[in-house]
Amino acid sequence: LHFQWWGAFTELDLLNRLFRQHPAMAWPVFALIGIVYTALGGPRQVLAFSSGLLMGGLPGALLSTILTGFGALLAIFCVRHIGIAWMHERYGDRVALIRQLLAQDTWLWICTVRLMPVGSNLVTNIAVGLAKLSTPAVFWGSLLGYLPQMLLFSFAGAGLALHDEQQLWISLLTLALSTLLVLYLYHHGFKQRLQEVREHTHATRAHAGQ
Numbered sequence: 001l002h003f004q005w006w007g008a009f010t011e012l013d014l015l016n017r018l019f020r021q022h023p024a025m026a027w028p029v030f031a032l033i034g035i036v037y038t039a040l041g042g043p044r045q046v047l048a049f050s051s052g053l054l055m056g057g058l059p060g061a062l063l064s065t066i067l068t069g070f071g072a073l074l075a076i077f078c079v080r081h082i083g084i085a086w087m088h089e090r091y092g093d094r095v096a097l098i099r100q101l102l103a104q105d106t107w108l109w110i111c112t113v114r115l116m117p118v119g120s121n122l123v124t125n126i127a128v129g130l131a132k133l134s135t136p137a138v139f140w141g142s143l144l145g146y147l148p149q150m151l152l153f154s155f156a157g158a159g160l161a162l163h164d165e166q167q168l169w170i171s172l173l174t175l176a177l178s179t180l181l182v183l184y185l186y187h188h189g190f191k192q193r194l195q196e197v198r199e200h201t202h203a204t205r206a207h208a209g210q
Contacts, residue, residue, distance in 0.1 A: 019054060030054075031067055038071030039078075041122030048150040052157025061154035065146045072125050072142050079129030087130060099131040101194060106134050107141035108185075109193070114145025115182040148178030 019026045034047050047068060051060030102109045110133075113124055128138050152174040 031063075034064065034067035035071045035074060038068045038121065039074040039125075041120065044068045044071075044121060044146065045149065045153045048153035049157040052154030052159075055158075057151070057155035057158040060158060061147065061151040064154060065143055065150045068121075068146050068150070069139055069143045072121070072128075073135070073139060075122065075125035076129040076135065076138065079126050080132065087126075095127070095130045098127050099133070102128075102131065102133055106137035107144075110138050110141030111145040112182060112185040114142050115148065115178060115185065148174055148181070152178070 019030075034051075038044050038047060044064065048061060048064040051064040054060065055063060110128070113119070114121075152172075155174065
């Protein structure tokens, strides 16, 4: 871009100038938008990338992870207190399955779900809210599960901003490590737990039908 006597500049220059000159206004607004954005189901990767552009790899990853965690709490709070009775009536069996599946070691299973590269963050928040799982366990499990992917996109954003190839390689390494971790957790606990809950549910229904 070029604007009269200011000379050439980019959108990133404008953002950096805004955050440097008006931090007391810019950062609270950024945080509030990030929380609401992720609570409504916005891709958390976009928030991480933006934070990396503005703050650098590690600080951006930590900030975006915390904001996304509070966004999850906001979504869960709304589901629990606004009252969605028809969802309980329509998906009561699935909600019960989720409660049985995640009631024990909640933080670990939430961490595993958040680590998965597929799936909807909003749908998970709604399911957790309906199942009325432990809020602290969900929050801390979510933060741990979010962090690897947030590191990936934050370092990618920082690398783009700084033209730093090393930070881009760090983001790719983070992706590989998080993929291996989620595969390990899924095949060494979550998969078996899901099978146990399904078998118990089928046995209960068969017993009730006799």
